[in-house]
Amino acid sequence: MPIIFFISGLIIGSFLNAAIYRLWTGQGIVYERSICPHCKHVLSAWDLVPVFSYLFLGGRCRYCRKRISWQYPLIELVTATCFVLLAQNFQFSISNIQFWFQLVFICFFIVIAVFDLKHYLILDKILLPGSVLALIYAIYTHHLPQGLVGILIISGFFALQYFISKGRWIGFGDVKLGIFLGLIFGIGQGIILLFLSYLVGALVGVALIAADQKEMGSKLPFGTFLTFCGIIMLLYGKEILSFYLQLIGF
């Protein structure tokens, strides 16, 4: 059973790659044929087998031999792994609608994370449908009130920073992303998500400064940390929350 989720994850991951690329170039996401970004050759089905085509072609385009980014197989593998881990959380029972909601949220998170990392941008085109879906999810799981407070906490926190710093510390995209995340995670998990994101952000920041890649105060894609930690929270949120509550003595 896990293998089915893994293979579906590889295929969806390959679709997410295309979506990330086309959201940037402005092409249609679903109907257009895939092309090589270098030579624009239309790719055949054999060029598009997730991970395997990349390995088989040695990470190069079949037609122009230019390098293909390792982002492609990596995202396919990450998506596949997330699918298996999430399905495991639900004991591989796909009749649970919450599973499908969370699966779609993971896909949204992957797209937002990679897109913000590459372009320092969180698109409304992604946030809007995501937030509508998160609203339906909050209503369906009867945690809409918590979701709304979650928005106040996450978006409110970012909005405050945005206005104090006049957009230097954080982008307005993060404020909007807080709506999507607040609805999904509510209060407890929402606060932990914030903590976790700042922790990961700080670690990455320190590592980059140590490696001389960034200067103190230079820009980091915070949406990437938030959605990366969002995936962790979707997969392990309950465990992390109870660990944290134990830690502070509840």
Ligand SMILES: [Zn+2]
């Ligand atoms: Zn090519």
